[in-house]
Amino acid sequence: xxxxxxxxxxxxPAIAVTYENGTIVRPDEQVLDDTDxxxxxxxxxxxxxxxxxxxxxxxxxxxxxxxxxxxxQMGADKAxxxxxxxxxxxxxxxxxxxxxEIAKLAQADIVIFGTxxxxxxxxxxxxxxxxxxxxxxxxxxxxxxxxxxxxxxxQTITGSEKVVMPSQCVISVTASGVEPRYPNxxxxxxxxxxxxxxxxxxxxNFTAKQNQEFIEIKSISNDKSGEKHxxxxxxxxxxxxxxxxxxxx
Amino acid sequence: xxxxxxGEASNGTISSGTLELISKVTQEGLDFKLVxxxxxxxxxxxxxxxxxxYMKLNQNELSLASVADEISKIITSESIDLVLASSxxxxxxxxxxxxxxxxxxxxSNVVNFKIDGDKLSTTNSIDGGESDYLTNxxxxxxxxxxxxxxxxxxVIELNDNYETVSIEKNNLSxxxxxxxxxxxxxxxxxDSKIVISxxxxxxxxxxxxxxxxxxxxxxxxxxGTRAIVDAGWMPYSQQVGQTGKTVKPDVYIACGIxxxxxxxxxxxxxxxxxxxxxxxxxxxxxIADLGVVxxxxxxxxxxxxxx
Ligand SMILES: Cc1cc2nc3c(=O)[nH]c(=O)nc-3n(C[C@H](O)[C@H](O)[C@H](O)COP(=O)(O)OP(=O)(O)OC[C@H]3O[C@@H](n4cnc5c(N)ncnc54)[C@H](O)[C@@H]3O)c2cc1C
Ligand SMILES: Nc1ncnc2c1ncn2[C@@H]1O[C@H](COP(=O)(O)O)[C@@H](O)[C@H]1O
Numbered sequence: 001x002x003x004x005x006x007x008x009x010x011x012x013p014a015i016a017v018t019y020e021n022g023t024i025v026r027p028d029e030q031v032l033d034d035t036d037x038x039x040x041x042x043x044x045x046x047x048x049x050x051x052x053x054x055x056x057x058x059x060x061x062x063x064x065x066x067x068x069x070x071x072x073q074m075g076a077d078k079a080x081x082x083x084x085x086x087x088x089x090x091x092x093x094x095x096x097x098x099x100x101e102i103a104k105l106a107q108a109d110i111v112i113f114g115t116x117x118x119x120x121x122x123x124x125x126x127x128x129x130x131x132x133x134x135x136x137x138x139x140x141x142x143x144x145x146x147x148x149x150x151x152x153x154x155q156t157i158t159g160s161e162k163v164v165m166p167s168q169c170v171i172s173v174t175a176s177g178v179e180p181r182y183p184n185x186x187x188x189x190x191x192x193x194x195x196x197x198x199x200x201x202x203x204x205n206f207t208a209k210q211n212q213e214f215i216e217i218k219s220i221s222n223d224k225s226g227e228k229h230x231x232x233x234x235x236x237x238x239x240x241x242x243x244x245x246x247x248x249x
Numbered sequence: 250x251x252x253x254x255x256g257e258a259s260n261g262t263i264s265s266g267t268l269e270l271i272s273k274v275t276q277e278g279l280d281f282k283l284v285x286x287x288x289x290x291x292x293x294x295x296x297x298x299x300x301x302x303y304m305k306l307n308q309n310e311l312s313l314a315s316v317a318d319e320i321s322k323i324i325t326s327e328s329i330d331l332v333l334a335s336s337x338x339x340x341x342x343x344x345x346x347x348x349x350x351x352x353x354x355x356x357s358n359v360v361n362f363k364i365d366g367d368k369l370s371t372t373n374s375i376d377g378g379e380s381d382y383l384t385n386x387x388x389x390x391x392x393x394x395x396x397x398x399x400x401x402x403x404v405i406e407l408n409d410n411y412e413t414v415s416i417e418k419n420n421l422s423x424x425x426x427x428x429x430x431x432x433x434x435x436x437x438x439x440d441s442k443i444v445i446s447x448x449x450x451x452x453x454x455x456x457x458x459x460x461x462x463x464x465x466x467x468x469x470x471x472x473g474t475r476a477i478v479d480a481g482w483m484p485y486s487q488q489v490g491q492t493g494k495t496v497k498p499d500v501y502i503a504c505g506i507x508x509x510x511x512x513x514x515x516x517x518x519x520x521x522x523x524x525x526x527x528x529x530x531x532x533x534x535x536i537a538d539l540g541v542v543x544x545x546x547x548x549x550x551x552x553x554x555x556x
Contacts, residue, residue, distance in 0.1 A: 016376075017376055022382065022384075091354035092345075092348075092354050092355060092357065093348055093349070093352070093353070093354035093355075094354065096349070115492070116492065121357070121358065121491065122355070122357040122358075123336070123341050123357055123394075124341055124344060124345035124348065124355055124357060124394070125345075126345070127341065127342050127344075127345025127346055128345045128346075128348060128349050130314075130345075130346075130421075131314070131317075131345065131346045131349035131350070132349055134421070135421070136311070136314070136421045136422070136423045137311075137313075137314065137342065137346075137421070138311065138423060139338065139341075139342055140338055142485070151426070154311075155338070155485055156338065157259070157337065157338060157339075157486070158430050158431065158486075159428070159429045159430045159431035159484075159486070160428075160429045160431075161425045161426075161427060161428045161429065162425070162426045162427040162429075163311060163423045163424065163425055163426060164423075164424065164426060166423060169423075174485075174492075175475065175479055175492075176478060176479045176481075176485065207352065208352065208354065209352070209354075209388075210387075211353060211354050211356075211386060211387050211388035212354075212356060212371075212384040212385070212386055212387065213384055213385040213386075213387055214382075214383075214384055215370065215383035215384055215385060216383050217375070217380050217381070217382050217383070218380060218381045218383065219379060219380045219381075220378070220379060220380060220381060224522075224535070224536055224537065224538060225535075226522075226537050226538035226539055226540060227538070227539055227540065228529075228534055228537070228539075228540035228541075228542065229539075229540070229541055229542065230529070230541075230542045230543065231541050231542060231543025231544070231547070231548055233547075235541045235543055235548055236548050236549075236551040236552040236555060237555070238539065238541065239502075239523060239539065239541065239548075239552055240552065240555060240556065242521075242523065242538075242539050243467075243500065246499070246500070246520075246521050248442070248443060248467075248499060248500045248521070249467065249556070
């Protein structure tokens with residue numbers, strides 16, 4: 001079994017995102033998107049059971065590759081990465097077109113994703129990749145049980161449902177359900193010698209195009225500066241008065 | 250601009266997200282066709298004023314890829330220019346599939362759009378709702394994923410006037426083994442006038458009993474942050490925020506919630522926001538109409554006793 005897990009490097013989420021002409025400014029040092037840790041965890045659980053090979057696939061500015069290293073430290077075997085000027089500010093279709101082609105290079109049977117990235121959150125890349133690869137798409141997976149067959153639990157609007165994982169498919173994993181592992185010192189050292197291979201854009205078949213012209217960014221002022229009171233034991237009364245005043249009760 | 254709405258049937262009728270899209274399209278004076286996806290038997294989703302095709306799924310199969318095949322065919326054969334879907338699980342899956350067929354990237358997180366002749370511009374919510382990102386969409390077919398609650402829902406009279414297509418499984422379908430429906434009691438998050446949400450500042454899952462009691466007294470729906478959903482205190486269906494539900498009640502009471510942008514995006518448009526948090530600097534206070542700096546575990550029980 002060969003597994004590809006798509007993971008993105010993003011600017012440190014603790015620092016506010018900045019833009020230049022509508023494109024996110026990406027520092028040299030980017031980190032692994034937390035969202036992707038869940039997908040990586042699912043990949044690693046499969047690897048442990050089936051001795052699968054796990055390849056991390058990532059597109060975007062490489063920089064110091066901190067985020068790629070973080071993915072390898074968790075236990076993935078190697079990484080296939082791509083960076084190209086023409087892919088800057090890619091829309092979701094361009095991203096999924098590229099990721100699909102690289103998943104083919106990795107000869108992946110199973111391609112695993114997060115449900116939405118923290119910086120772009122277009123939330124459609126896994127679905128698009130499944131379409132490009134003509135594979136079944138099992139989206140919003142929140143649990144995995146590995147026995148004789150592999151059962152995936154999907155989140156639905158009304159609850160959840162279980163499906164048997166096909167031998168070839170695309171999966172997107174939501175936060176919760178699995179607990180992403182933390183690498184120990186040995187894992188961190190081991191990651192350093194893992195192969196990170198760069199894919200050249202000329203070696204893949206790429207047809208998706210940009211389809212949004214940037215106009216401007218407007219920041220929304222949320223600041224309402226309503227009343228604020230420190231509770232000295234009676235603040236519950238303020239809440240009740242307010243609820244009455246606005247006729248909520 | 251000829252448009253197609255990818256709608257959803259839920260609880261025997263048209264979902265609120267779909268009604269929001271119908272209202273916007275009607276307001277823009279666009280000619281539209283509706284395709285409604287669902288697994289209910291004979292839902293009331295028809296109308297005499299627009300055409301609706303019901304794509305009926307078998308709930309024991311995941312087969313939205315087949316639905317996408319049908320929709321892509323309609324888009325091409327009827328020369329549709331604009332495709333709209335709500336940014337829900339089903340909407341995202343179908344829009345994602347269809348976008349590949351059309352070679353037209355969907356525009357995600359759209360909160361508004363404007364049409365001027367054959368030009369379309371969108372307002373997209375970015376940075377967890379802190380900014381609006383304005384663009385012109387240039388692909389021939391334009392696919393938009395609209396965030397729920399961006400438009401007021403239409404009130405329309407629905408009947409049985411629609412056509413049904415039964416979706417057959419294909420090589421991409423996956424069999425569903427087991428379906429679990431979360432029991433929902435009390436008012437629903439999306440349409441309740443009062444929502445009470447809990448965050449990690451409720452300290453322990455046990456303390457959610459206070460939230461329940463308060464909700465009972467106020468006839469309110471209960472929501473929560475992703476932090477407590479991830480911790481298993483509450484089912485995902487109650488998560489409010491970027492990756493959860495968007496709510497716009499008359500009153501939103503945030504109990505022990507820090508107010509991360511990803512949470513705010515799901516509730517900041519509530520009419521009146523009350524926040525209880527022991528940290529005076531918590532970002533939730535920036536959007537609260539009434540902020541109370543204090544301990545949830547001391548304030549909420551008193552509130553319950555006095556109501
Ligand atoms: C891609 C992405 C998507 C996300 N989507 C969502 C989403 O949909 N919804 C969502 O909610 N979050 C989402 N998040 C997570 C979000 O960033 C926050 O981590 C989360 O909202 C924090 O939840 P919280 O407020 O319960 O916890 P915390 O941030 O830990 O805040 C707890 C608060 O409780 C206060 N407190 C503690 N004890 C008490 C007490 N006794 N009395 C009063 N106050 C107390 C503290 O002062 C603190 O402000 C997302 C994150 C990412 C990266
Ligand atoms: N540039 C990228 N490189 C690798 N994976 C990506 C990239 N962009 C998106 N993904 C994957 O697609 C998922 C959904 O991202 P998005 O559709 O951008 O919200 C992420 O969780 C990743 O698994």
